[in-house]
Amino acid sequence: MLNIIRLAVACLLLLWLPAAQAADSGWLQNPTNDHAKVRLRADTSQAGETRLLLSVELQNGWKTYWRSPGEGGIAPAIRWQGNPPPAKWYWPTPQRFDVAGISTQGYHQQVSLPIVMQGEVPTRLAGTLTLSTCSNVCILTDYPFSLDMSAPNDAQFNHDFAQAMGQVPIERGLAENLRAGYQNGELQIGAERSTGWQQPALFFDSLDDVDIGKPSISSDGTQLLARVPVSDGWGDSAPDLRGKTLTLVIGDGGVAQQATLTIGEPLAAADSAAFPLWQAVLMALVGGLILNLMPCVLPVLGIKLSAILQVEQRDRRSVRMQFLLSSAGIVASFMALALLMTVLRLSNHALGWGIQFQNPWFIGFMVLITLLFSANLFGLFHLQLSSGLNTRLATQGGQGMSGHFWQGAFATLLATPCSAPFLGTAVAFALAAPLPVLWGMFVALGVGMSLPWLMIAAWPALALRLPRPGRWMNTLRLVLGLLMLASSLWLLSLMTNHIGAVPTWIIAAVLLCCLLLAVWYRHGARLAAMVSAGVLVLAGVALLAGSLSASLWRQPLVDRINWQPLSEQAIEQALAQHKRVFVDVTADWCVTCKANKFNVLLRDDVQQALSADDVVALRGDWSRPSAEITAFLQRRGSVAVPFNQIYGPAKPNGTVLSALLTRDAVLQTLSAAQGTEK
Secondary structure, eight states: OHHHHHHHHHHHHHHHHHHHHSSBOOOEEETTEEEEEEEEEEEOOSTTEEEEEEEEEEOTTOEEEEEEEESSOOOOEEEESSOOOOEEEOOOOOEEEEETTEEEEEEESEEEEEEEEESOOOSEEEEEEEEEEESSSEEEEEEEEEEETTSOOOHHHHHHHHHHHTTSOBSSSSOEEEEEEEETTEEEEEEEOTTOOSSOEEEEOOBTTBEEOOOEEEEETTEEEEEEEEEOSSSSBOOOOTTOEEEEEEEETTEEEEEEEEOBSOOTHHHHTTSOHHHHHHHHHHHHHHHTTSTTTHHHHHHHHHHHHTOSSOOHHHHHHHHHHHHHHHHHHHHHHHHHHHHHHHTTOOOOTTGGGGOHHHHHHHHHHHHHHHHHHTTSSOSSOOTTHHHHHHHHTSTTTHHHHHHHHHHHHHHTTOOOTTHHHHHHHHHHSOHHHHHHHHHHHHHHHHHHHHHHHHOTHHHHTSOOOOTHHHHHHHHHHHHHHHHHHHHHHTTHHHHOHHHHHHHHHHHHHHHHHHHHHHHOHHHHHHHHHHHHHHHHHHHHHHHHGGGGOSSTTOOOOOOEEOOHHHHHHHHHTTOEEEEEEEOTTOHHHHHHIIIIITSHHHHHHHTSTTEEEEEEEOSSOOHHHHHHHHHTTOOSSOEEEEEETTEEEEEEOOSSOOHHHHHHHHHHTSOSOO
């Protein structure tokens, strides 16, 4: 009987030895945790490299964790016996689990983790796997194992290892233009995918002393924007993450990509992705339409109408053609602006509405053009055809029509220093969008600005009802010429930032003298005197308007606010001291900025509010190129001036005001930002 027992034991040993000799732990379980089992296998068929495969199977309702568990949990880890070569783990794309407001990253059901060691490994590779598994409760379990590395290789191993590696995120190929930004406790991730996004997901590696929450992901076509709340681990605001390195996995449609990014400034796309494309197009149409009401553009529309008044033989066809060509000039000019923005983006230069007015050569060109238009209106020379234009148009198919096209283009150039309501938001959306959307948005801006011109083209009777030409038109041309001359002198005043005040005044005096002499030479002393009187009258009207409005101002032209240089540090310091902050980004070439200054910011009650002890007034001047101010605007999703924002204890993230300021909006927002403590 004893011999039979010994023989049975020997047979069992013979059956057991191959398993013991194989580089396979078999399925391991721990009596304290019957919800999970693990298995480790190894392969040494690759010279100088040992591949291992850790497989985990979990019961339904249980999960384990990724390399970065998220807001809770512990990643799988192995404590090796002896001194084997370093092990490199490869992690398949995880899933996100949200329980009781806690967001974690890991796996459920089953997962296989590839591990690679480079170099010579001992004959017996042993260690202890520590695995955290969670359901309603969490269990931390140890699984000791030992692998015989001299055992024959398993033919199935290569297939299983390759299958597991296929679940590991790739290095590139899914998303383009990945970027990360940070602002006020919020991490922002932006990405593009040429084929569009279906069900995107994001997973983050942990950062020291930072808790990264569940991302809120929005996508629109090829664009993706994720907003991720972050804190310091104690529920308070996170430290400044700008400049830190972030590793993440982004997945969509069964494909995932791993990337390492440097966290930068807030993404300009953050605000533009907050509303759908159709709303942005509507804003572009309305913003372009409002541009026609700006003082920069009204003289051009007046010139257009005066050109029709000069034609004796008016007909619907010629009027329609003229305004259609002017509309085409407007749209073509906006497309030229889109091309400029495309070139600037591809060359990593600053983008913004009206930034061409930061260039002195462009300003000089615009001074010359407006001066020529003014001279044309004064009758010094003619830019258009004679009064028989319409007849020749009807018989010769469009001779001289280029003049109407260039009138539309000229109107667009004069409109660019103006930032109308809705315009800044639409342009910011366009400049942060993919290039096809950018072009579409600028075309929408052009169509919006063309609407009054298109309306006359659709109903030429509106223009045909204008009074017939007569002597009164000489007065109209003189008035339009003076308005255009005022635009030219205003543009010339922008050169003071580049060449100084004295040279600018000298150039202005020389140009005025030359213009008056030319008028005198061509039309005699009477018209020259009328032009001189007109200039004096305009100046007098401006002074009279200022004196009549003095009752509304205690010191109408004196700015008593203690403006400080604009910087992010100044905002943070003021908020740390529980103060309110008023931000004003302006430029000398911005007509709307001037209107805001004289209509709102210089009012006595606004001056008093901005001079309060708990208010810090910060001003940035964008008259000339400034990388700091450009970056400041881009962080807030803006590409145009004026830009005004108010911070305070009750508004730590800031409130952006409308492009056209009002007294009530400034005072009410300042009051709302005050909070309960100063």
